[in-house]
Amino acid sequence: MKYYHSIGPSPATARFFIAEKGLDIELVTLDLMKGENREPAHLERNPLGQLPVLELDDGTRITESIAICETLEELFPTPPLIGTTLEERAETRMWTQRVNLGIAYPLLKAFQFGPGRVVYGSRTYTNPETVAGLTGLAFYHLEWLDRHVSDQFLCGPRFTLADILLFSFVTFADSHGNPIDKKLKRVWSWIERVEARPTMKRL
Amino acid sequence: MKYYHSIGPSPATARFFIAEKGLDIELVTLDLMKGENREPAHLERNPLGQLPVLELDDGTRITESIAICETLEELFPTPPLIGTTLEERAETRMWTQRVNLGIAYPLLKAFQFGPGRVVYGSRTYTNPETVAGLTGLAFYHLEWLDRHVSDQFLCGPRFTLADILLFSFVTFADSHGNPIDKKLKRVWSWIERVEARPTMKRL
Numbered sequence: 001m002k003y004y005h006s007i008g009p010s011p012a013t014a015r016f017f018i019a020e021k022g023l024d025i026e027l028v029t030l031d032l033m034k035g036e037n038r039e040p041a042h043l044e045r046n047p048l049g050q051l052p053v054l055e056l057d058d059g060t061r062i063t064e065s066i067a068i069c070e071t072l073e074e075l076f077p078t079p080p081l082i083g084t085t086l087e088e089r090a091e092t093r094m095w096t097q098r099v100n101l102g103i104a105y106p107l108l109k110a111f112q113f114g115p116g117r118v119v120y121g122s123r124t125y126t127n128p129e130t131v132a133g134l135t136g137l138a139f140y141h142l143e144w145l146d147r148h149v150s151d152q153f154l155c156g157p158r159f160t161l162a163d164i165l166l167f168s169f170v171t172f173a174d175s176h177g178n179p180i181d182k183k184l185k186r187v188w189s190w191i192e193r194v195e196a197r198p199t200m201k202r203l
Numbered sequence: 204m205k206y207y208h209s210i211g212p213s214p215a216t217a218r219f220f221i222a223e224k225g226l227d228i229e230l231v232t233l234d235l236m237k238g239e240n241r242e243p244a245h246l247e248r249n250p251l252g253q254l255p256v257l258e259l260d261d262g263t264r265i266t267e268s269i270a271i272c273e274t275l276e277e278l279f280p281t282p283p284l285i286g287t288t289l290e291e292r293a294e295t296r297m298w299t300q301r302v303n304l305g306i307a308y309p310l311l312k313a314f315q316f317g318p319g320r321v322v323y324g325s326r327t328y329t330n331p332e333t334v335a336g337l338t339g340l341a342f343y344h345l346e347w348l349d350r351h352v353s354d355q356f357l358c359g360p361r362f363t364l365a366d367i368l369l370f371s372f373v374t375f376a377d378s379h380g381n382p383i384d385k386k387l388k389r390v391w392s393w394i395e396r397v398e399a400r401p402t403m404k405r406l
Contacts, residue, residue, distance in 0.1 A: 048301070058290075062294075064296065067297040070296050071292070074289055074292070086278070087261075089274070089277070090263065090270055093267065093270035093274075094267045100300075100303075105304050105308065127339055129332060130333045132330070133330035133336070136328055136330055137330070144251065
């Protein structure tokens with residue numbers, strides 16, 4: 001099995017997931033800045049030219065961080081990062097989608113359309129007039145989260161994929177042009193709890 | 204088990220999923236236009252005030268269409284709409300996320316920030332300056348899809364959650380202010396194939 005990754009929050013998500021599982025998977029690093037992910041060899045792995053990609057031993061290629069993490073959870077259920085019961089998995093998937101749609105994706109596009117446009121402008125769709133709205137959308141949901149996040153993790157006592165996804169994207173945004181407001185005290189306290197784990201490092 | 208739903212593409216996604224599975228689940232319809240989903244009874248079900256919500260017999264409440272469909276697939280695996288093997292599930296989840304992030308969510312927000320603002324403006328974050336960029340983002344991915352969609356369904360011969368999700372959002376957009384360009388011939392041919400199923404109706 002091979003995990004193709006690069007800098008950036010999407011590849012970090014499944015990389016943190018692999019580290020939390022304690023898995024020994026071959027990592028293949030592509031140079032995003034040089035555009036190695038837009039070369040024919042990678043377009044064959046993922047016709048969208050994006051990273052990450054998980055390549056199974058039979059050659060099956062899986063893209064999209066959440067699909068990759070779901071697959072790794074099935075292959076290596078311990079320690080659980082999605083869940084061991086129907087209710088746990090449902091709760092994790094609910095929080096993962098809330099984070100993904102409301103926060104992670106808007107922050108990613110705000111970066112690609114804004115400070116990242118020097119790299120992404122020639123590679124994919126960008127629209128600088130949309131940066132303020134995408135940032136506003138993400139922060140609307142971060143403020144909502146600040147009122148609803150538990151004193152532990154997104155799914156209470158369980159540290160899950162939802163936490164990993166949120167951590168990757170908010171710490172990336174915070175250090176790449178979209179600082180997370182210090183008034184979001186409960187979100188910051190959650191960031192510190194996640195960061196205390198040996199596998200998790202702010203992007 | 205109860206499924207709380209309303210008009211709109213997100214509730215339609217899991218409703219189509221339920222219909223394709225042939226399940227007899229109690230449907231509870233809320234009046235979105237009157238804002239029943241923003242009343243205390245519903246905020247207790249989902250503090251984001253959104254629909255749909257699946258309520259299990261033990262009282263567990265699950266929001267987010269994809270999390271609901273994953274849960275229904277676990278409870279009622281036949282007919283499979285996510286997959287019966289690891290590789291099938293991985294492929295479905297990959298396509299579901301591609302559709303969700305690249306097409307469905309941008310189209311939903313383009314509607315809420317644009318023609319739907321008369322309803323959503325007082326309920327959640329909206330930003331009319333962002334409509335063009337969100338629409339552009341969705342159509343960039345629809346054009347990509349037009350080059351990559353198979354002559355059958357998104358996962359080849361298998362009709363899956365990814366098709367249901369895409370169908371709900373593109374047909375909703377098409378009839379609510381964001382017409383799907385007729386030049387996207389392969390996407391339109393796919394719409395017609397999906398629509399030929401007895402359970403699927405354009406929104």
